[in-house]
Amino acid sequence: MSDIEHEYTGEVVCPYCGYEHGDSWEYGMEHDGDSTEIECCDCDKKFNATLSVEYNYSTSKINCVDNGKKHKYKFRTNHMSQKDLKTVKGKIEWIPLPQDKWKYNEIFKCEVCDEEEYRKISREKYIEKYKDDYDYLYAAFYKKYPEIGDIVE
Numbered sequence: 001m002s003d004i005e006h007e008y009t010g011e012v013v014c015p016y017c018g019y020e021h022g023d024s025w026e027y028g029m030e031h032d033g034d035s036t037e038i039e040c041c042d043c044d045k046k047f048n049a050t051l052s053v054e055y056n057y058s059t060s061k062i063n064c065v066d067n068g069k070k071h072k073y074k075f076r077t078n079h080m081s082q083k084d085l086k087t088v089k090g091k092i093e094w095i096p097l098p099q100d101k102w103k104y105n106e107i108f109k110c111e112v113c114d115e116e117e118y119r120k121i122s123r124e125k126y127i128e129k130y131k132d133d134y135d136y137l138y139a140a141f142y143k144k145y146p147e148i149g150d151i152v153e
Contacts (some may be wrong), residue, residue: 004016004017004018005018006018008052011023011024012024012027012038012049014040014042014043014045014047015047016040016043016047017040017042017043017045018046019040019041019042019043021038021040021041024049028053029049029050031051031053032051032053032120033050033051033052034046034050034051035049035050035051036048036049037049037118037135038127041078047114054067056142061112061113061114062113063113063115064110064112064113067113069112071110071112071113071117072111072112072116073075073108073109073110073111073112073117073123074109075107075108076107076108076112076116077106077107077108077111078104078105078106078126078129078130079104079106079107079118079134080101080102080103080104080105080126080133080134080137081097081103081104081105081128082096082097082102082141083095083097084097084101096141096144100143102123103120104120104121104122104123104125104126105118105120105121106118106119106121107119
């Protein structure tokens with residue numbers, strides 16, 4: 001007779017004949033280590049069944065403020081929003097914005113809890129600090145959306 005897989009299975013399995021007893025929870029075992037004697041309804045042999053429970057846990061960081069602390073923000077990146085979400089004919093779409101409506105942000109991330117904070121900055125400050133990014137995004141945007149109109153300088 002071949003080996004029967006009967007240890008740590010999803011349902012109670014007879015170690016003699018391999019019959020899988022569905023709805024194993026009905027045998028009254030509720031806690032890790034609980035045992036009961038079962039008579040197999042297929043081969044009529046008695047055997048012991050023991051419940052083995054495995055616990056898994058997940059954790060996540062709590063916001064610094066909720067922990068009574070202050071955030072320790074560190075600059076992560078900059079962001080220039082050239083589009084906005086609008087509802088068009090019942091669908092949500094990204095719509096290109098004229099340049100005078102663009103939004104400029106610096107993004108900071110807390111070194112402790114990973115929370116991000118977007119800080120608005122002026123167009124002038126953005127260009128001063130991130131000239132290369134601005135020039136690249138500016139050119140790419142107008143190449144893709146020439147219909148937006150005159151470039152505001």
